[in-house]
Amino acid sequence: MSQEVISNVICTVCGCSCDHLQVTIDNDKIVKVKNACAMSSGKMLGYRNERTTQPMMKKGTTLKPTTYERAIDVTAKTIIKSSSPLFYGWSLTSNEAIAIGVDLAEETGGFFDNTTSTCHGPTILGVHEIGESSCTLGEIRHRADLVIYWGSNPVHAHPLHMSRYTVMSKGRFRKSRSDRKLIVVDVRKTDTAKLADVFIQLEPNNDYELMVALRAAVRGDEIEQETVAGVSIDKIEELAEMLINCEFGALFFGLGLTMSAGKSKNIEAALSLVTELNSKTKFVIMPMRGHFNVNGANNVTTWLTGYPYAVDFTQGFPRYNPGETSAVDLLARGECDSALIVASDPISNFPYQAAKHLTSIPLITIDPHITPTTMCSNIILPSAHVGIETTGSTYRMDGVVLETRKLVDPPKGVKTDVEILSALLKRVKSLTR
Amino acid sequence: MKKIQVTLLSGRSLSQGREKEQGKLSESYFKSVACCEINGEDIKEIGLDYGENVRISTKYGTVVVKTTAPKQTLERGIIFVPYGLWVAQVSGSETDGTGMPSYKGISSTLESAKKEKVLTVDQLIKKSFSRKKSKKL
Numbered sequence: 001m002s003q004e005v006i007s008n009v010i011c012t013v014c015g016c017s018c019d020h021l022q023v024t025i026d027n028d029k030i031v032k033v034k035n036a037c038a039m040s041s042g043k044m045l046g047y048r049n050e051r052t053t054q055p056m057m058k059k060g061t062t063l064k065p066t067t068y069e070r071a072i073d074v075t076a077k078t079i080i081k082s083s084s085p086l087f088y089g090w091s092l093t094s095n096e097a098i099a100i101g102v103d104l105a106e107e108t109g110g111f112f113d114n115t116t117s118t119c120h121g122p123t124i125l126g127v128h129e130i131g132e133s134s135c136t137l138g139e140i141r142h143r144a145d146l147v148i149y150w151g152s153n154p155v156h157a158h159p160l161h162m163s164r165y166t167v168m169s170k171g172r173f174r175k176s177r178s179d180r181k182l183i184v185v186d187v188r189k190t191d192t193a194k195l196a197d198v199f200i201q202l203e204p205n206n207d208y209e210l211m212v213a214l215r216a217a218v219r220g221d222e223i224e225q226e227t228v229a230g231v232s233i234d235k236i237e238e239l240a241e242m243l244i245n246c247e248f249g250a251l252f253f254g255l256g257l258t259m260s261a262g263k264s265k266n267i268e269a270a271l272s273l274v275t276e277l278n279s280k281t282k283f284v285i286m287p288m289r290g291h292f293n294v295n296g297a298n299n300v301t302t303w304l305t306g307y308p309y310a311v312d313f314t315q316g317f318p319r320y321n322p323g324e325t326s327a328v329d330l331l332a333r334g335e336c337d338s339a340l341i342v343a344s345d346p347i348s349n350f351p352y353q354a355a356k357h358l359t360s361i362p363l364i365t366i367d368p369h370i371t372p373t374t375m376c377s378n379i380i381l382p383s384a385h386v387g388i389e390t391t392g393s394t395y396r397m398d399g400v401v402l403e404t405r406k407l408v409d410p411p412k413g414v415k416t417d418v419e420i421l422s423a424l425l426k427r428v429k430s431l432t433r
Numbered sequence: 434m435k436k437i438q439v440t441l442l443s444g445r446s447l448s449q450g451r452e453k454e455q456g457k458l459s460e461s462y463f464k465s466v467a468c469c470e471i472n473g474e475d476i477k478e479i480g481l482d483y484g485e486n487v488r489i490s491t492k493y494g495t496v497v498v499k500t501t502a503p504k505q506t507l508e509r510g511i512i513f514v515p516y517g518l519w520v521a522q523v524s525g526s527e528t529d530g531t532g533m534p535s536y537k538g539i540s541s542t543l544e545s546a547k548k549e550k551v552l553t554v555d556q557l558i559k560k561s562f563s564r565k566k567s568k569k570l
Contacts, residue, residue, distance in 0.1 A: 013454070038447055042454035050456030061564070117532035125531060153505075157445040187442065188513070189506035204440050204511065205538040255444065259537040263529060290445075310532055326532030348457065348517055351524040351534045352494050352561065359562040371457050372518050372554060376562050 003031070010404045011040045012092070012387035014158050015289030015397035016165070028408050030388070037159035044388070050370045052382035053411045063380065068415060068423070071379050075340065075364045076427040078379075082338040082362075084314050085110035088327045089344030091291035094392020094404070097417035098293075098300040101342060104425050106305075106313050107432065111336065114297035115290075115344055116309040117326040122258040123287045124298065124308050125322060126267025133274055135284045137164075137398045142171035146246035148183045150270065151207060151256020152288045155191040161288070162195075166250065181242065185210070186256060200239065202229040205261035211269035214240055218276050249283040255290075289397040292387070296395035331357040338362040342417060343383070347372040366420055383417045384410035392418070434544055435479050439471075439512050441489065441539040443524065446504065449515035458554055466517030467551050470503040471543070475510065479545050488546040489514070489523055491539050496522040497546045512543065518557055 009021040023044060024032035033044040055071040056063040079085040087105045090098050091114055098114075105112035116124065140147070147166045154161040162168045167182045174180055184196040185207075193199045202210050206229030213228040217240035223233050243249055251274055257266045270285060277283035289295050298308040305311045307320035310327070323329055327346070330336050331354035338361050347355050348371065364379040365371075368389075374380045386392040387404035395401055410416070452462040469487055481487060487500050489512070496519050507513060514520040516536075525535045552560060 013450075039450040039454060042451040046455045050458055113532075118534060118536075121532045153445070156447040157450065159447065188508065188511065191505050193505075204442070256537065258533060259535070261538055263531045263533050322532035323528055323530035326528065328526050328534050329528055329532060332526035345457070347521075347558070347562070349521060351526040352522050353526040354534070355521060356562060359564060369456065372558055375554075375558055376564075 006405075006407060009407065010387060010394070010402050011036060011044075012292045012385070012394070012404060013037075013039045013043050014292060015295060016158050016161050017292060017394060017396035017400075017402055018160050018164060019402060020164075023407055025408060030408060039159065047368075047385050047388050048411075051368060051411055052370055052374060052380050053414055055382060056380040058378040068381065068420070071381055072420070072424050072427055075379055075381075076424055076431055078338050078362050078364065079108045079110065079340060080428060080431055082108070082110070082336075084330075084336050086327060086330060086336040086339040087112045087342070088114070088339060088346060089342040090114040090297040091116070091294035092343035092386070093293065093417045094386045094394060095293070095296045095300045095401075096392055097342070097386075097421055098297055099304060100418065100421040100425055102301055102304045102311075104340075104421065104428065105311070106318075107425065107428055109313050109316065111325060111327070111330060112301065112305070112311045112313065113325070113327040114301065114309050115294055116298055117322060118328060118349065119255060119290050119294065120258055120287045121309060121322055121326065122264035123267045125264035126271055129268050130271035130275065132271055133278055133284050134286055134398070136400055137396070140250045140284070141165050141169045143173055143248040144250045145174055145179060146181045146183070146242065146249040148185065148249070148251045149192055149288075150185040150251060150253040151260070152252055152254025153186070153190040153192045154252075154288065155195070157254065157290070158288055161252075166252075181246070183239070183242070198239065198242070200231055200235065202231055206230065207257055207260055207266045208262040208269050210236070211266065211273055215269070215273045215276050218244060218273065218280070243277055243283070244280045246281055249277065249281065251283065251285045252288050253285070254288045286398060293394040295397055295399065296393070299395050299399070328354045331355075336361060339364070341365045341367070341373055341377075342421070343367060345371040345373045347376050366417060381420050382411070382414045383420060384414055386417065389414075390416040390418075436542050436544040437475060437478055439475065439510050439541050439543050441491065441520075441523065441541040442511060442513050443516055443520040443536045444513065446515045449517065463553065466515045467498050467519045468501045468515070469498045470507055470513040471500050472503065472507050472509045472511070475512075475543070476500055479543055481545050481547065486546040486549055486551055488544050488549065490542045490544075491523040491525070493525045494522045496520075497549045497551050499551055512541070518554060522557070522561065
């Protein structure tokens with residue numbers, strides 16, 4: 001059988017949403033992928049590994065095969081019976097699936113949270129307070145002459161970010177690496193730091209202090225200490241000069257800021273620094289989003305509820321209070337009495353105490369792969385990969401919406417997230433109305 | 434047995450990002466996440482060679498992983514463990530009112546676990562999360 005080559009395929013791994021992949025398909029299987037990073041080719045060539053292909057339901061302590069109809073019926077009854085079901089995940093699925101998930105949480109009076117609460121949740125809290133100056137990645141590619149990565153290691157986490165969008169990209173007004181300055185701020189000399197023109201190494205958990213000192217230096221204020229966060233004042237003032245003197249600066253930040261001490265306060269300090277810089281030059285700021293559609297989870301949830309994550313429907317209307325209504329807090333307090341996980345693996349990623357509660361309540365998982373979360377689940381509903389086995393729209397990290405394509409068929413009989421969630425919503429409505 | 438105090442950072446590594454796409458039950462994924470990067474002086478201090486097992490303990494829990502040489506520069510007193518089930522066992526669920534647990538900058542103790550085994554996914558799930566009886570749905 002002849003091979004088919006498909007160009008301009010959108011990758012569905014990280015928030016870069018690279019859209020220049022070339023995929024070769026032979027006999028309804030992806031056999032080759034070009035232009036992809038290591039993570040992307042890992043997914044494109046490994047999507048058939050360790051799949052969930054048969055709906056399963058626990059009987060006693062063992063999982064037994066069942067049908068989608070039966071599993072969906074039991075899931076519907078379980079979440080209706082719960083006083084506060086949790087609907088969590090959503091960052092590795094399409095906007096269309098997320099929208100149905102929000103309806104489901106509203107219909108059953110549960111908590112709707114996405115993986116933002118354990119990645120860039122503090123970023124969103126910071127933006128609520130300060131606001132942000134942003135733009136598309138295209139603008140940065142064409143115009144930015146100074147790029148900062150703070151608490152972010154794109155060489156490992158977003159491998160093509162620098163070559164497609166920042167210092168190593170060929171833009172209209174910035175043609176090459178020598179037209180741009182790269183500054184890296186991190187607690188360790190990462191592989192990204194090794195490529196930097198200026199590397200600032202700070203002490204762990206001191207980002208807030210350094211950010212505030214840098215802002216003071218940008219304002220021209222005198223700083224009385226000799227060092228801040230282990231960095232000399234001379235170096236901080238030199239850095240401030242560089243930032244002020246650029247024509248178009250872009251500050252990208254990662255979980256090194258959101259997960260370290262200070263959390264949302266670190267982000268407020270970063271946003272304030274960029275606000276300050278905009279009184280002297282042009283500066284933008286952008287979080288390095290991890291999963292390919294975590295930004296979509298925020299956007300879709302915001303259109304539908306007014307809030308980006310950690311939405312509480314238990315009182316019949318949307319309420320939002322991260323720290324109280326976010327998944328890890330709810331679970332650590334032992335509050336939810338059932339959970340539906342979609343396209344996520346919280347058992348692998350949540351702190352032990354939160355994960356432990358998840359395994360003590362009815363746990364239902366919709367996922368293409370066998371994961372520690374499916375292994376602990378009472379019901380497993382296999383699903384198709386968005387962007388490989390089904391279409392779906394997604395938000396890139398800068399908010400640009402892209403439509404992913406179906407390249408191959410899902411395993412025989414496996415449904416899409418949209419099909420499963422639509423059927424579940426329909427069953428819930430038929431039982432409650 | 435000598436114990437040392439270190440700061441634990443967890444995060445993405447390229448191999449963790451690549452291997453998670455191969456399947457979380459795969460040997461290559463296990464190798465890419467059930468490990469701990471330690472500075473050369475620190476590993477000497479607890480009497481281990483790279484490749485031997487170490488116990489990481491925090492106020493939230495304890496876990497045994499394999500030591501590896503840092504793939505990127507790592508200062509003394511800092512250890513790096515890639516995101517995954519193993520580091521989750523020693524991460525805290527306090528979020529300081531933000532929803533975000535503490536995955537980076539966690540105060541930890543390191544000690545030799547030469548004679549202990551690194552648990553596989555199955556073993557770790559069984560140890561940490563086994564349900565006596567399934568909840569009736």
